[in-house]
Amino acid sequence: MSQMQRAHREPIDISVLTSFAESQGDEESDLVVELIDLYLTDSSRRLADMRQGLATSDESLLARAAHALRGSSGTLGAWQLAESCEELERLAFDLAFAEVALVLERLDRELTSVQQVFLTTRQLRTDT
Amino acid sequence: MFLREASTSRRILVADDDPVIRTLLTSIAEREGYRTVAVSDGREAFRILNSDADFCGAIFDMMMPNIDGLEIIRYMQTEKRLRRIPVLMITSERDLKYTAASFAAGATLFLPKPFTAPQFQTTFKILVSERSVAA
Numbered sequence: 001m002s003q004m005q006r007a008h009r010e011p012i013d014i015s016v017l018t019s020f021a022e023s024q025g026d027e028e029s030d031l032v033v034e035l036i037d038l039y040l041t042d043s044s045r046r047l048a049d050m051r052q053g054l055a056t057s058d059e060s061l062l063a064r065a066a067h068a069l070r071g072s073s074g075t076l077g078a079w080q081l082a083e084s085c086e087e088l089e090r091l092a093f094d095l096a097f098a099e100v101a102l103v104l105e106r107l108d109r110e111l112t113s114v115q116q117v118f119l120t121t122r123q124l125r126t127d128t
Numbered sequence: 129m130f131l132r133e134a135s136t137s138r139r140i141l142v143a144d145d146d147p148v149i150r151t152l153l154t155s156i157a158e159r160e161g162y163r164t165v166a167v168s169d170g171r172e173a174f175r176i177l178n179s180d181a182d183f184c185g186a187i188f189d190m191m192m193p194n195i196d197g198l199e200i201i202r203y204m205q206t207e208k209r210l211r212r213i214p215v216l217m218i219t220s221e222r223d224l225k226y227t228a229a230s231f232a233a234g235a236t237l238f239l240p241k242p243f244t245a246p247q248f249q250t251t252f253k254i255l256v257s258e259r260s261v262a263a
Binding site: 016019020022038039041042067068070071072074076 | 146149155189241243245
């Protein structure tokens with residue numbers, strides 16, 4: 001993906017998440033709701049791992065958690081958060097813990113925004 | 129040169145420690161009419177493959193706890209009963225060296241994350257259509 005394409009992306013593109021349900025058919029369970037529920041639980045756990053990794057200067061734990069959150073966030077359309085995860089992963093490998101602390105605070109705010117958008121989407125889908 | 133035997137099974141082994149991606153992969157595969165066996169780490173995938181080769185395809189995340197995707201593929205290449213199973217490797221890594229490492233280990237296909245539903249569906253159809261590969 002080019003820098004220009006990244007620059008024009010919204011922080012979160014909810015259509016990416018909802019696109020996974022387009023070919024679902026008439027199944028009883030809603031895949032989007034299931035993915036949101038899994039993401040909400042998993043992303044909070046990954047953030048806790050990152051905080052623990054920072055507190056204990058465990059670059060491996062930090063990098064693994066950032067890597068994992070990057071994969072699911074990017075796949076569900078949370079581009080900005082995925083890019084912050086990538087940045088944090090790189091900083092962890094470089095043992096740049098002071099910078100990690102700053103990026104982690106930003107990542108925390110971005111994750112909160114993403115979780116809020118997903119919660120709203122979940123509510124809209126379960127109310128209908 | 130020999131041809132891999134065709135598999136009559138419609139079972140897919142999915143190994144990914146990320147519950148979001150794992151659910152997504154299994155859901156789409158099942159929508160395509162396949163049964164899935166899903167596990168959350170490489171060791172579990174390894175354990176299953178030790179006693180069960182009845183899969184028409186496998187999807188592995190590259191980075192998993194205990195045993196990573198590359199190691200599983202390398203093991204599969206050492207076993208004749210597993211060598212015929214086409215493998216799709218997925219990863220968040222963008223560096224081409226990971227693509228090269230996957231193919232060198234024996235992966236059939238490679239899909240970088242993030243991917244869209246159509247991208248995965250297309251790749252999945254190619255994976256399960258793998259029936260004969262020159263070795």
